[in-house]
Amino acid sequence: MGSAAAFHLARRGQRVLGLDRFTPPHAHGSSHGRTRIIREAYFEDPLYVPLVQRAYSLWRELEAQTGRALLTITGALMIGHEEGTLVAGARRSAVTHRLEYEMLTGHEVSARFPVLRPDADMVAVWEPGAGVLFPEACVDAHLGVARTHGATLRFDEPVTAWHADGAGVRIVTAAGEYRAGQLLLTAGAWIGALVPRMAQLLTIERQVVYWLAPRGDPARFDPSRCPIHLWETPTGRFFYGFGDFGDGVKVALHHAGAATDPDHVRRTVSDAETATIREYVRRFIPDADGLLRDASVCLYTNTPDEHFWIDRHPEHAQVLIASACSGHGFKFSPTIGEALAELLIDGRSHADLSRFVRR
Numbered sequence: 001m002g003s004a005a006a007f008h009l010a011r012r013g014q015r016v017l018g019l020d021r022f023t024p025p026h027a028h029g030s031s032h033g034r035t036r037i038i039r040e041a042y043f044e045d046p047l048y049v050p051l052v053q054r055a056y057s058l059w060r061e062l063e064a065q066t067g068r069a070l071l072t073i074t075g076a077l078m079i080g081h082e083e084g085t086l087v088a089g090a091r092r093s094a095v096t097h098r099l100e101y102e103m104l105t106g107h108e109v110s111a112r113f114p115v116l117r118p119d120a121d122m123v124a125v126w127e128p129g130a131g132v133l134f135p136e137a138c139v140d141a142h143l144g145v146a147r148t149h150g151a152t153l154r155f156d157e158p159v160t161a162w163h164a165d166g167a168g169v170r171i172v173t174a175a176g177e178y179r180a181g182q183l184l185l186t187a188g189a190w191i192g193a194l195v196p197r198m199a200q201l202l203t204i205e206r207q208v209v210y211w212l213a214p215r216g217d218p219a220r221f222d223p224s225r226c227p228i229h230l231w232e233t234p235t236g237r238f239f240y241g242f243g244d245f246g247d248g249v250k251v252a253l254h255h256a257g258a259a260t261d262p263d264h265v266r267r268t269v270s271d272a273e274t275a276t277i278r279e280y281v282r283r284f285i286p287d288a289d290g291l292l293r294d295a296s297v298c299l300y301t302n303t304p305d306e307h308f309w310i311d312r313h314p315e316h317a318q319v320l321i322a323s324a325c326s327g328h329g330f331k332f333s334p335t336i337g338e339a340l341a342e343l344l345i346d347g348r349s350h351a352d353l354s355r356f357v358r359r
């Protein structure tokens with residue numbers, strides 16, 4: 001969110017100072033792990049569809065500006081029971097916004113994509129336009145174009161305090177102090193340290209992602225033949241997987257992690273955790289149940305309703321907060337970055353962010 005906002009602000013001629021406690025892209029927060037899903041038939045709520053549609057355009061523009069490959073279309077399957085949150089929600093967004101989609105039976109899913117084995121009574125929403133973003137490259141690309149447009153970026157420089165003061169803000173970091181007209185806080189899992197009232201409302205959730213070597217012919221997991229697949233199991237668990245981009249088949253449970261503190265995250269992955277994900281893999285994608293090639297821990301910053309938090313600070317209008325993307329924010333980052341720039345420069349945004357206002 002910060003890298004995208006820095007770019008959009010700098011592009012509009014603002015004097016921008018971007019600060020990060022680490023050197024992004026890095027693996028300490030929420031934007032690492034090599035792949036992110038982008039999808040339009042948004043099961044969470046149709047209100048996200050216009051936001052993701054704008055994001056597709058902005059990701060493609062960023063590719064053109066930087067000459068980098070950031071987004072690959074693979075299609076996506078949302079698989080589960082017809083009346084479940086995932087399938088019914090994805091279909092609702094597709095119908096509301098007249099998206100291209102198809103309903104498939106479990107049998108049709110396996111016939112088209114033989115590595116996927118839904119239960120006989122499951123169905124799927126097939127969304128051909130969904131795809132994969134490469135998050136480290138995306139963050140790096142945004143930072144690069146932000147710099148090109150004149151932004152100053154200082155890394156390994158944590159913000160330790162800020163003080164609203166008159167019409168502006170004084171920002172204290174580990175290296176010094178700065179004055180600014182406005183402050184945008186996009187601290188992800190650390191936002192509670194900078195806005196203490198948010199700490200009580202948010203949960204930082206530890207999430208593990210796994211890369212498994214495919215068994216049998218690996219070509220069946222090539223992203224051109226194996227789309228994104230999101231599953232809602234009969235017990236209401238959500239999990240998802242990608243094709244093999246060269247590191248193995250990436251799989252993970254969604255919202256199944258323990259609450260944590262961003263400064264004391266357990267980064268090692270236990271055998272018991274790996275055994276749990278393998279139960280889902282064996283049942284629904286059995287040919288992905290090969291050797292564990294890698295695992296990584298990432299952080300969700302969850303609001304109680306799992307929608308985002310994008311709002312002015314309740315006491316200081318010169319401070320804008322954009323955090324707590326509740327485990328599904330990456331795809332929107334250029335849209336949100338553009339909207340944050342509009343809010344800071346124009347006082348209002350073209351994007352409808354009203355659902356994310358928290359006052």
Ligand SMILES: Cc1cc2nc3c(=O)[nH]c(=O)nc-3n(C[C@H](O)[C@H](O)[C@H](O)COP(=O)(O)OP(=O)(O)OC[C@H]3O[C@@H](n4cnc5c(N)ncnc54)[C@H](O)[C@@H]3O)c2cc1C
Binds near residue numbers: 019035252325328
């Ligand atoms: C495992 C996993 C899978 C996901 N899958 C998807 C997906 O498929 N699709 C999707 O759209 N979204 C997905 N998400 C969610 C998405 O990745 C996040 O919503 C998004 O990356 C959050 O970005 P952010 O800018 O808020 O946080 P971050 O990228 O963590 O950025 C916050 C930054 O603030 C810096 N910072 C913090 N405190 C300070 C301070 N005091 N001073 C200076 N700098 C500070 C940090 O160093 C960090 O760089 C996933 C998340 C995870 C963890």
